[in-house]
Amino acid sequence: MSLKRKLEGEIEIREGASDAFYDIYKSKPHLVSHASSHFVQSCDLHHGDFGTPGAILSWNYTLDGKAGVCKTEIEKVDDENRLVRQKVIGGDLMDDYKSLVFTCHVVPKDKETSIVRWIFEYEKVRPGVPEPSAMMDSVLAAAKDIDDRHHGIKK
Template sequence: MAAKIEVEVEVNSPADQFWEAIRDSTNLFPKIFSQQYKSVEIVEGDGKSAGSIRLISYAEGMQGIPFVKFAKEKIEAVDHEKKLVTYSVIDGEILNYYKSFGPTLAVASKAGGGAVVTWSVEYEKLNEDVPEADIIKELAVQTLKELDAYLLKNKKGA
């Protein structure tokens, strides 16, 4: 049976800036989050458009989910107006635990500045012994907060 986890994270970066950073995650994430991402390579497409496939290599002993060494993800949909992107994991260790795993990320402007980032994942466990995806949600929240801090720090230094 499919399940869904969703979390909202308020960030201080403007929505447009945060969205552009998410769009450039192929380049930014290994640079900013070297303790988590060893590399992000574009396998097909441009790495930003629907149909693109990226190969993500995770750092050894990655905090939270050390059992995942790599994931191949396909960008299923991108909506620039709504600042929304949906992925699906098509290969990697995570599929040893989940039949399907599809994160979605949306960035919305917040009144008074900043943005609200909604991260969710729809997944189906291979069996009842597989834990819920809470640990991955925690990692996503941490990544979003650290990306915000990086953008704010580098904006002030510009």
């Protein structure tokens, strides 16, 4: 029985924030905590350089009221298509998933908006493990938080 799955989600952000969002997620992920501290408390570089394949990042986050740690390795950066792909290589998420890959893609929609599209590809360790929908909701909300912060909207 295959427990491999894919979950996709997207959210609109203002076009003026799309480059800023991509730059923060790709090259300055430690700044995510400034806009979305209720979700991401910190992101530290453990190996390599921010924004380059092979870089290893450690994320401290809160999901459903529980503190967690996630270690990721950047697999792919495509500046032309504004896409970053990270593979989870350690942390709490590995308790439930054999493999988990996050792909973030920023796509222009029209003159005023862009779409932040997230794709999670994962394999559960056993039946009954919940879908990572809470994580999806949180990364989408963080994109909106970065958009709002970029435009000076305080929450």
